[in-house]
Amino acid sequence: MSAWEPVIGLEMHVELDTRTKMFCACEVTKGDEPNLHTCPKCLAHPGALPVVNERAVEYAARIALALNCSVQPRNIFHRKNYFYPDLPKAYQISQYDEPLAVDGWFEYWVDDEKLGCRINRVHMEEDAAKLVHAGGDAGRIAGSDFSMVDFNRGGTPLIEIVSEPDIPSPEAAREFLQQLRNLVIELGVSECNMEEGQIRWDANISVRPEGSAELGTRTELKNMNSFRYLQQALEAEIPRQVEIIEAGGRIDLETLHFDPDTGSTTPLRSKEEAHDYRYFPEPDLVPLVIDPDWVEGLRATQPELPAARAERFMSQYSLSRADALVLGSSHALAAFYEEVVALGAGAKPVANWTMGEYLAHLNAAGLEAGHGHVTAERLAKLVKLVEDGTVSTSSGKDVFARMIAERAEPEEIVERHGLGQISDMSKLKAAVARVVADNPAQVEQYRGGKQQVLGFFVGQIMKATGGRANPQLVNELLRKALDG
């Protein structure tokens, strides 16, 4: 039996955070009451003409540049025709053979391996309206009596990013999408809010004999909005395809349904009427000619992107790749980290505190980096208190928790709760003497050559001092007492 390898391609749809829609001046809003942001254009009243939102073009071009695409000098919009109630014109204005940008690449990391993926294209289109299926079974289409359409979202600028099938595993697919999302957020063009459905993904997957250069027939997953489900669905699809092929069967190009409860994929037997979108140039929009100087202006004002920032963190702060990727993943977290380091605390300990206690705190409190009572100043002070031995690492964690609860400066908390590290030699010597006297059996073991019993003594002393004893001094004193 030969080994098989998966080949995965991805598409990502991103709603832009422009103020207005792609082709009309209705406001783009989130979570508003239904049908408050519509006009004759986005409701497709006869005779209403679309006009391109120039900010949306800029945002789209920023995405394209960040993906190393070449922005095309001439852009044409096309009509993509299909009937569905979320599309009042019965076509979506999209781009087809003359899109905004083509031929890019994206580098991303899976553990310690840098992978590259070619980007086929980045194009502009408009989002559909929101459909709510009433009656029947809790919002599902099947069994519903009728559907309700809210056109607030209809016409929101939507960017489609299409990769080539260069992605070698389901895990790599998840990393690709997470890191691509971070990149789009960093550009400031979309918050990529997953609960609001601001980003959605399609994936296609095929398998082939390992090392083969040919592509097998692919199946597709549509409209996913969970990284975890996407990875699980792809993981489930590989053995399903391999089993069919090894049994002498054939893979059909079809759309899959993923059931998170069973973790399995099943093909959705779509009605035989295959998609026939009958693309043709949108006669209501004239060509968009892109000025190369304008593109260069955008390129010169691109923000620092997460991957570049991670590289900088590695060289500037001597961080590991893994730490640099986490700390560099978002602008807010990176800015917080750099602020704490700039206040004089050590780069490596600050990295540990930021990724450990601080991130846990942000997640628990639902805060964004840089907000809340743990300010950069306070964390810097705390890290310095640990670094200079005023408090032990374990007491430091206690101080951190109390900074949130008591909204106070770390040195006040140390003072208030007596959390300072005990470095007083006479106190430590007394504690060591007591532990040695109380545990003759362990002393015997240690002197018999069992070095690891030292840990037992350290633990006893920490217990006796509420974790406040200076561990370095304790170690020294213990060895002296036991070896002597």
Place this chain on the structure above:
Amino acid sequence: MIGEDDVRYVAKLARLRLDPDEVARMAAELAKILAHIGKMSELDMTGVPPTAHVLDVVNVTRPDKPRPSLSRADALRNAPAVSDDCFRVPRMG
């Protein structure tokens, strides 16, 4: 050439219901129209870029500034049916 199957297929995509007489008539008419358009293919177009728009105009855009939308009542005035402030349509699928 366009046949009756093509007419039925296009009608289905456009959600048009045609009776058999209409299918036959449309097939004949569409064939004539396509033949007329086909005349143009006889011209030598070497070196002529494809036309995307009949106007010699490019870059009609607008700034990203909101303008007032319709009131919900006005927006829903043309709805075939209304439910919970939404356009209500027959179920799909």
